[in-house]
Amino acid sequence: MSVLFRHLPSMDRLLRHLEADPELAGRPRAMLRDLADGFLGLLREEIRSGALTAEDELALERMLPRLTAFVRLKSRPHFRRVLNATGVVIHTNLGRSCLAEAATEAVIDACRNYSNLEFDLATGKRGSRYAHVEEILCRITGAEAALVVNNNASAVLITLDTLAKDREVIVSRGQLVEIGGSFRIPDVMRKSGATLVEVGATNRTHLRDYENAVTENTGMLLKVHCSNFRIIGFTKEVPLAELVTLGRSRGIPVVEDLGSGNFFDFARIPGLALSEPTVPQTVASGADVVTFSGDKVLGGPQAGIIVGRKKWIDKIKKNPLNRALRIDKMTLAALEATFRLYLDMDRAREEIPTLSMITASADELRAKARSLAARLRRELAGRASVSTRPGASRVGGGSFPEYDLPTTLVAVDPAAPVSVEALRAALLAVDPPLVGRVEEGSLLLDPRTLRRDEFPLAASALIQGLDSAGPATERH
Incomplete structure (x- = not known):
């Protein structure tokens, strides 16, 4: 164990790598130092627990991808953009109305x-x-x-x-x-x-x-x-x-x-x-x-x-x-x-997005759902089955509580061994997070609250989510 501790990369080497990463440009050096120190602490804990046992696993070239992913995740703003695919237009927890x-x-x-x-x-x-x-x-x-x-x-x-x-x-x-x-x-x-x-x-x-x-x-x-x-x-x-x-x-x-x-x-x-x-x-x-x-x-x-x-x-x-x-x-x-x-x-x-979403026609929503479904089938490449089905949206924000707004939903069913619940949870950790709803065993995305220019981001989020929701051996 003491030998493994001596093979941990130095703070200076970690910082040089992080400061050279263009995706981390603008992060204060003090933040990068704190996160690098947190990453080293994580490695020490894995050594103590027996999760890390070989010296070559601590080689810098083996550590860098994991270090970069760790720092990117931890340095993201706490308050940030979310993709709303819930179909709730005025979603109080997601910031209510979007501005014109x-x-x-x-x-x-x-x-x-x-x-x-x-x-x-x-x-x-x-x-x-x-x-x-x-x-x-x-x-x-x-x-x-x-x-x-x-x-x-x-x-x-x-x-x-x-x-x-x-x-x-x-x-x-x-x-x-x-x-x-x-x-x-x-x-x-x-x-x-x-x-x-x-x-x-x-x-x-x-x-x-x-x-x-x-x-x-x-x-x-x-x-x-x-x-x-x-x-x-x-x-x-x-x-x-x-x-x-x-x-x-x-x-x-x-x-x-x-x-x-x-x-x-x-x-x-x-x-x-x-x-x-x-x-x-x-x-x-x-x-x-x-x-x-x-x-x-x-x-x-x-x-x-x-x-x-x-x-x-x-x-x-x-x-x-x-x-x-x-x-x-x-x-x-x-x-x-x-x-x-x-x-x-x-x-x-x-x-005004709120009015536009509430008053979207059935034909418009059906066309959006088909377009989103076609994109997801193409980009997920068999990792999930994608279909459309009739459903309902809500105005939200305490408004019109008894009214359902007819819509067309996109249903995503991940291939085994990824479960729908695991995918739903994983989508909250991607960037930007994608929030949908799970009903009748499927992850449902409502195009009423997802703009067409957000379809590529939704597809990317699902790919990231499927990657992280899969077995550990598959992810590595």
């Missing part, structure tokens, strides 16, 4: 250069960062005023804190939702200092329930759109317009949390049975304040958007919390570029 090209370019421009973030070019004095998006937001929603914070949870929090702190907020019992990460409406309300007043039953709430609950200490009527679940059967909820009438008669603001902000009328697309209220429709119904997310169905960056009547929005703007929840220049740039696309709905559908 125009929004991406706007973010890059905002990052590379100085900007008029808080500088009024008309007066040469300090300006407001929110002015960059408020006008266009009011134009496309029909609202009198608007404000943007860093996510919709923040939008709900600051609205409650401003309009109902130390007062009562009336909510239907069936709308006390919990979304991802154990975020619950009652918890946010408690944090804001408001007191929750539940009315109605889980499945049925009437206008009289709200009327009977109103007191001199009522600060808000809150309607929460149940975007991530449905109660079906013997149900009833009070239409927003009726709540608005009640609120106006009692001088109480009516707030609707839409959750997933939607500007596109999906009913206009043949065969697409998606029906949700849009933001402009909700504003037109008379809600005093409407809150929604920027990175769900809207298809923009993470943001919490607040629109409504000027008298209430102005109060929210003055809340000291606004400073803590404000958005940065990159979010502003992406939002403005995304909102500009919505000035032309046909262009928005074409250029």
